[in-house]
Amino acid sequence: MQRQDLLHAANEFGTPLYVYDAAELDAALSRVKTAFGDARIFYAMKANPNLNLLRRFAAAGVGFECVSSGELARAEHLGLAGERVLVNGPAKSDEEYAAGARLGATFIVDRAEEVGLLPPRSRSLVRVNPAMQISTHDHLATGSKASKFGVTLEQAPRVLQALADAGHDALGLHVHIGSAIRDANDFTAAFGRLSELRAQTGPLRVLDTGGGWGLGADLGGIAERARATAAVFGAELWVEPGRYLVAQAGTLLTRVVGTKHTGRHFCLVDAGMTELIRPMMYGAAHPVEALWEREDQATEPILWDIAGPACESGDLLARDVALPAPERGDLLALGEAGAYGASMSSTYLTRSRPAEVLYEGGGWQVIRRKENPADIWRVEE
Structure with a gap:
């Protein structure tokens, strides 16, 4: 998938969003079959x-x-x-x-x-x-x-x-x-x-x-x-x-909602531990890519902690990521999220689990719709 494909998916389906590349799913399985x-x-x-x-x-x-x-x-x-x-x-x-x-x-x-x-x-x-x-x-x-x-x-x-x-x-x-x-x-x-x-x-x-x-x-x-x-x-x-077949095919897209500078530089985003718990649970490091480019970008990148919205100190998706100055609405792509992203997602804080979409043949297919709050509490009534 190219950057424009990810931008299109985020704009069409909203964020947070899990996106999968069918070509990489097939390539990973082919590598396993060839080796074994x-x-x-x-x-x-x-x-x-x-x-x-x-x-x-x-x-x-x-x-x-x-x-x-x-x-x-x-x-x-x-x-x-x-x-x-x-x-x-x-x-x-x-x-x-x-x-x-x-x-x-x-x-x-x-x-x-x-x-x-x-x-x-x-x-x-x-x-x-x-x-x-x-x-x-x-x-x-x-x-x-x-x-x-x-x-x-x-x-x-x-x-x-x-x-x-x-x-x-x-x-x-x-x-x-x-x-x-x-x-x-x-x-x-x-x-x-x-x-x-x-x-x-x-x-x-x-x-x-x-x-x-x-x-x-x-x-x-x-x-x-x-x-x-x-x-x-x-x-x-x-x-x-397991992870080998699906991790690299998946990306978690998340939007910047703001920044703050306290003891560290925080880039606040709309995804967090409820969408990708591996960093909190295993100390996992997922590659992070900024999907924005601005011609007037004057400042050198500094190191940011990518922080989610949960009221939990451990709700960090990454630490010390070099980014050009993020602005509200900018989009980040977290790679290697095809494994244990959606499967370990939760409805903690009654957060609706994101949609999942598959990219194949130049188009997108929704393979799991985004939940709404009523989906979450339906089994409670």
Whole structure:
């Protein structure tokens, strides 16, 4: 998308606004397919569950990894079932077990106790936690020793055997060490620890190496290591990209409502933690682009904190962003917002969640309308 396209979208649909570039969605999936070859791909739906994006991935042969009954309902609504659906999560409910069974999905077993909770004759994988130091924010490190996810390396062979003994179809192992991982060597280390289990597990049918690749990661290198690990077990390779497939396709557009100069320089905008909570939650840094140009711009850019409208000190979308002097009505674009922007948005302060629009073929399609306050309180009456 070009700057004029973003300006047009903001003027037509208002701000805050989530915009997605269909070409980048397709390009990201193509990069994954090229790197991982014939590996089976499951999209981690939590990154962005918009039905229009899901339909696009489903039409391309992608399955879905679901972690709630609501996500399973989305998969069912789209007609996906069987081997194209995974049920994940550390604390699955009875409703989620039932939904997974109804769809004939594969369950990712997160603890030994689950062996006795699965529906009869379930297909299953055992999630292993390699207990490593992961190069990402602590809240995103699912493969660390302190994480709530998975069984230990020592427990994994016993859980696999328990699944088989209970009559379940134990396909193999699953490992997902985190999200937005900065150092690709983390994957090498995790896969290496998994390989050590081969003597105890014997050959497996499936090895699911999850996702979590940083947006600038060397996918080819990571894929090569994943394939080599799968070969150790004689297993088919599965992967679960989420953020990688949608983040760079999405932009959050927001307008400047004013500025103030106190202890710092604040650029006040109409989007905040309710539209993009990742900076507050994970310390995530999203690229920020000013979409204004003024010929009479006389001052050099200074550093601004991009501050949202919530009455919360942490409601900051970015710090120390170099901008030419912003004026009320100017437009900012926050990049890499396609993942965990809309999906983690909230109605805190009874703020209406923004519209979502898709850019394809030179035009815009509304794929989720903006809420109004009555939409929010309808379930309360």
